[in-house]
Amino acid sequence: MATKIFIDGEAGTTGLQIRSRLDQRKDLEFIRLGDDVRKDPAARKAALNSADIVILCLPDDAAKEAAGLIENPAVRVIDASSAHRTTPGWVYGLPEMTERQRQEISGASRVTNPGCYPTGAVSLIRPLVRGGLLPADWPVTVNAISGYSGGGKQMIAEFEDETSPNYTHVPYRIYAMGLEHKHVEEIRVHGELAHRPLFAPAVGRYAQGMIVEVPLQLWALPGDVTVAQVHEAIAEAYAGERFVSVAAPEEAAALKTLDPEGLNGTNNLKLFVFGNEDRKQVRLVALLDNLGKGASAQAVQCLNIMLGIDEGTGVELAS
Template identity: 65%
Template sequence: MTPKVFIDGEVGTTGLQIRARLAGRKDVALVSLPEAERKDTARRRDAMNAADLVILCLPDDASREAVTLIDNPATRVVDASSAHRVADGWVYGMPEYDAGQRAAIAQAKRVTNPGCYAITAVSMLHPLVAAGLVPADFPVTINAISGYSGGGKKMIASFENKAAPDYTEVPFRVYALGLEHKHTEEIRKWGGLDHRPLFVPSVGRFRQGMIVQVPLQLWALPGAVTSEAVHAALAAHYAGQRFVRVAALEETAAMSGLEPEAVNGTNELRLHVFGNARREQAVVVGLIDNLGKGASGQAVQNVNLMLGLTEEAGLDGVVNPAY
């Protein structure tokens, strides 16, 4: 029987993208509510408990409430919000995280989809901490920029809709300057760090795409770490992975710059290691589509694993649905 999938919050930015990746597929059956019933708690409860898998595309508090409405023990959940990313009982939805993570996701009842900034930062930090190149107590700094779609419909309107009350034409803005961004604890936990990293995000005047940078003062790391060793650890960790690619050092060295939109429309997470041996410095950089591997693409990858479907289904090629 074709598994039934219900997206609670299907008209939001992430929900629309997930639906576009699942629509038309023969291996899943999408369940939807009429527009007038989408906020009806009783109808949502019925739909969730009748589904094989529920994808939550809701604000954090609404996601926590939605989980309480599910009493069918067979219903499985992928939560795209940040509500459960460091919660006990939830499996972290990054298949490439470790050798056993893909199997853990496939068997899980509750999977928490990673944040876009977080999955990119974790993809760099976790292998380096696990390999002993970066100590768990190292003072990590992360700088990042995202397209404005990462802020949801309100932020999209503020950049695209001149009639919006907070419409802006600023090209670049640093934010979360209280240093309490909701992805920071997720990065600390799944990156294997003892202390919260110093995370400074920003938003640019482009729709989607993301660059995340982890600068490393190699001279401050124990064991005479080189940029080649950093690259080797990342390459070994992600060897054979379909959606995480570590660029060759030669490819990276030939580059004069990076564009945040380089992998838009894909489910790819691309890593680069830039180094200066004379200065004993390196920067590990991750590129991601914040609406792809950073949100909806990753959610679909998790859905595929949980339902025993082809992992790449709905993720190959360019997907840029309207939102």
């Protein structure tokens, strides 16, 4: 029997990407609401409570409201918003984060999909904290740039719609200068940091793809930490993983630049350790698609784990 799926908010950027990855699946049956009832509270509540798995692709407040409308205890939820990423009782949907993460996702009734920036940042930071190379109370900085699709419809219009009052020709801009970006606490909690990292995001004039960077002064860390130790800790954490890879030191050393669009359309996350042993400095870098491993593809990966099937089923966009 096919699993009944209801994507609440499927008309948005994330919802459309998830639907495009699931459309050809024969093991799924979709519950869809017509435009005439899509915003009708009774119709939505009925759909939410009749699905086997609900995928929420909504703004945070709407996602909280939708989760509260679910009264059927058999309904399982994947929330793609940031509403529940540090909420007790919700399992963090980054399968590669710990040895037990897949098991927890598999049995969960509530899964919260990680943010795009935290997917990269947590994947870099957590192995070093766990390995004792990076103290949990270290003042961590995270620099990042994303394609404008990560900002949703409003930001997409800002860069694509010349009729929009906010349309801009700028090639690059920083934002979140108030240091209160909603991803900061998520990075702190799941990176197992004692203090909030200083997060410096930016957006470029390209649609999707991102680079997340954590620079470290190794000379300042306790224990005489080396570049090789940092690479070994990160590589060991993801050894044998299907969607997360760590560049060999030789590969990283040979690179002169890195394209943020390099993994677009995939569920892949690639990690790099760019280091200078003489200067005792490293730049830890994560490359991913903010709409792929950073959002929709990762949600599909978690869905597959919850269904007990090959977690790679349908995560790649059809070419």
